[in-house]
Amino acid sequence: MSRRVLITAGANGIGLVMARAFAALGDRVRVCDVDAAALAALPEGIAGTSCDAASAPAMDALFEAIAAEWGGLDIAIANAGIKGPTAGIADMPLEGWRECLGVNLDGAMLLARGAARLMIPQGQGVITFISSTSGLYGTPFRAPYVAAKWGVIGLMKTVAMELGPHGIRANAICPGSVNGPRIDRVIEAEAAAKGVTPEAIRTGYAAGTALKRLSDPQDVADMAVFLASGGARMISGQALAVDGMTYNVDP
Numbered sequence: 001m002s003r004r005v006l007i008t009a010g011a012n013g014i015g016l017v018m019a020r021a022f023a024a025l026g027d028r029v030r031v032c033d034v035d036a037a038a039l040a041a042l043p044e045g046i047a048g049t050s051c052d053a054a055s056a057p058a059m060d061a062l063f064e065a066i067a068a069e070w071g072g073l074d075i076a077i078a079n080a081g082i083k084g085p086t087a088g089i090a091d092m093p094l095e096g097w098r099e100c101l102g103v104n105l106d107g108a109m110l111l112a113r114g115a116a117r118l119m120i121p122q123g124q125g126v127i128t129f130i131s132s133t134s135g136l137y138g139t140p141f142r143a144p145y146v147a148a149k150w151g152v153i154g155l156m157k158t159v160a161m162e163l164g165p166h167g168i169r170a171n172a173i174c175p176g177s178v179n180g181p182r183i184d185r186v187i188e189a190e191a192a193a194k195g196v197t198p199e200a201i202r203t204g205y206a207a208g209t210a211l212k213r214l215s216d217p218q219d220v221a222d223m224a225v226f227l228a229s230g231g232a233r234m235i236s237g238q239a240l241a242v243d244g245m246t247y248n249v250d251p
């Protein structure tokens, strides 16, 4: 059966790879994003809506449109996230802190709120949050991102408890460092903050995992597909790392 899938921030990066994975299974997929050019270039089979995931009016309008078009929603993925400022706590700008929490944490709540309103009457649904290994450990110079991603896991656990009796499962995926332009930006910022080369940071990230390499977006997409499948029918309330087993976050 063709499932109805919504992914926030799905016009690029991990979100787009997840969207492609669900579309390849024959699901109906809609992404929202703020990148107009990327929305215009979405591949066939993936619908796009221009929408800031951190804006309550925009997200509510998105869910109203989905209710009108699809009459419900089966799979909702809270993927929107920005890296936030890279700065020591003594120098942390409040504006950048708030912006980071706005997209990563307000965005996750707004996705879950809209999804719950559609899924509770159905008595079924899957909500998956994209947290991070930064939601499992501390990460020096990334306090806003870490706080937001720990917050996402607390939100997920509560959503899972509230909505489980309605047949709705909620989990969080915690990717480690994922190959792509975003991690390049993160590495460059951390290298500048620490006064070392980007290559030293990248090598350290891989060395700090058991599998000695960074993840690919497809690794995250495969977990998202599994969590939405019948094989995951008894999995809820879990924060699942897809990271090659991080064991040293500040090598």
Ligand SMILES: NC(=O)c1ccc[n+]([C@@H]2O[C@H](COP(=O)([O-])OP(=O)(O)OC[C@H]3O[C@@H](n4cnc5c(N)ncnc54)[C@H](O)[C@@H]3O)[C@@H](O)[C@H]2O)c1
Pocket (backbone or CB within 6 Å): 008, 009, 010, 011, 012, 013, 014, 015, 032, 033, 034, 035, 038, 051, 052, 053, 054, 079, 080, 081, 082, 103, 130, 131, 132, 133, 174, 175, 176, 177, 178, 179, 180, 182, 183
């Ligand atoms: N890339 C990594 O190494 C990594 C690691 C762990 C967790 N994550 C998480 O995975 C998720 C996706 O990361 P990514 O690497 O694909 O990100 P990315 O930086 O490549 O951005 C993906 C998309 O987010 C969109 N976006 C940004 N702000 C938005 C907003 N307010 N509303 C709607 N769309 C918005 C961008 O336009 C872009 O299309 C994020 O939550 C991120 O925190 C990423």
